[in-house]
Amino acid sequence: MILGACMFRFSLSEIKIWRSVVDAISEIIDEANFVATPEGLSLRAMDPSHVAMVEVELPKSFFDEYECEENINIGVNLDEFRKILRRGSAKDKLSLEVTSDRKLKIIFSNKAERSFSIPLLDIAGEEIASPSLEFDVYGRLASEVFEDAIKDASLISDYVKISADGDVLKISASGERGDVEVKLSEASGSLIELNVKEPSSSTYSLNYLEDLVKASRASEILVLEFSTDMPLKLSFELPNEGRITYYLAPRVE
């Protein structure tokens, strides 16, 4: 193999969407290990406290161009990575390349071609299995609506109760500072879809949720799933079959 030869490469004309993916991951972890396969790019990571988990799936179709012949791990420090990505402007086309001498090349091309080259990291971390969970509640809503509800709750408390019964999804919090309740339903137009197999209710920490809803910048629609005392699953759909999924563990009462 030629030293410095390209082993993996993708390009995206919309730099904004890639930036929001990286931002979404960086809410959970400091160092990311992407796995590139011929089918696409993915990542699964857990925050150090094992309370939140993120899963990113970007199939080949998500990218404008995508070349990968064998599986390869792409480990990066997200802080550094984000700083470099911020140097790209909206008109730039973004390309990422991994070369055989274990360097990651980040290329912005517009009129000029600017390229950064950073060493890949060999990231320590156990392999995490995707949790196989069945949920009693399934809801689809505008991510903006959910973000507002979370912001409301965080004025009052450190944790929020999410419950669903019949055709109403309720997001509520109470504490020394008072009480807050946000009621969402298909009838009122605040939910696109709600399916409740069994009335459910669970409590989650707001300092994680506040970070996670920031990913709503990447997607307008959010799918929310949960069951009583089970993790909360938030999926954000990206264009061209890309997806970001978060899992958040429930609080012990």
Place this chain on the structure above:
Amino acid sequence: MSSAEKLLWTNKYKPKSFDEIIGNKEAISQFRSWIEEFFNGTAKYKAALLWGPPGVGKTLTVEVASIVYKAELVQMNASDNRSYGDIERIAMAASKHFGFGSSRKIILVDEIDGILTSEDRGGLSALIKLIEVSKFPVVFTANDPWDPQFRQLRDMCLMIQFYGVRSTSIVGFLEKICRAEGISYDKEALKFIADRSEGDVRSAINDLQTCVAGKKTLKLDDVKWLGYRDRVTPAFDVLRGIFSSISCNAARRYTITSDLSYDELLQWLNENIPIQYGNVYELIDAYNALSKADVYLGRIKRSQDWSLLSYAMDLMTAGVSMAKREKYKFVKYSFPERIRLLQKSMSVREVMNEIALLIAKNCHVSSRTALSEYLPILKVIFTHNVNMAAGIASWLGFDDRMIDFLTNNPSISEEIKRLMKR
């Protein structure tokens, strides 16, 4: 685990069940019954502190427990930052949430001895808070948890001691690795590695891997170049080492490997000589050596001539050790009362010194005079004449703490504080 770490034999041959762990059977069964009690809701302690020398299986026991009891393991290592904020963000957050797969969880904070030396002093109080708030079992490991600052933490934990693993057991484990790797070995070489590890299984495995270095054979000559390594030894082991040595050199060696300062060592020996030595002639000789060491330490303090320290150390170690006339016997050592008392009375001494400084400044005397001559009189005034006391207190600018100390009686203190407000 990074790809480099996967290649380490300590990871490759890491036990996955309790039976595979060599040594420390008693400690492991003690830990198992505690954690079973915890999951049944009958445990007396919310936390356990596994302590003992490095590389004997403390962390491993917890890791295996997480496999055997199907509990999620949330771990904070010595290499992580462990300020109050970090412990709150990781360990405390984990202790308040269920896991993803399993409803059980174990929270492990490794090598807590390091927390005292870190720059952020909040680490220790974060650990205490962690035990209080956690809904899951909390486990700490430490080499030496006997620093007085750990006292409160120790009282909250089930203390489980781990010992160095016997050399023959280590040889057996090394043989197993060699067979699995297809290495033909000289048993003497394995024995050399095991003896040299002084009960530290991890370092023995690492040494084996270093010495083999990709070859398929291991001879005694391949391992001879390994020297003896210095390791940090907890206070109890230093004492045991000094008392059991049969040569001056061996006794002296123990101070090189310990973190104890010379004056701490003096206190430890002072307290434990009568526990170790029963024979009156042994006592005479040991205390004779120790008192001479003390004389040297006094001279060092006055003259700042630190070259004398080696004489003091020799007297403390070799001198005390050579006092023995009977065979070494195993006894339980105790924590020096003097260090304990000083720790306890620290806040009182602080208040006294602050009062003395105020008197010294306002009355133009030395603070020593203030302590010895003014303070006793102030105490009498403060307990008998509240008006005069209030006057003095406002003149010298005493705070509530100082008034409470001088009166030693809450109702009189209140009266004085009330008068001062007028």
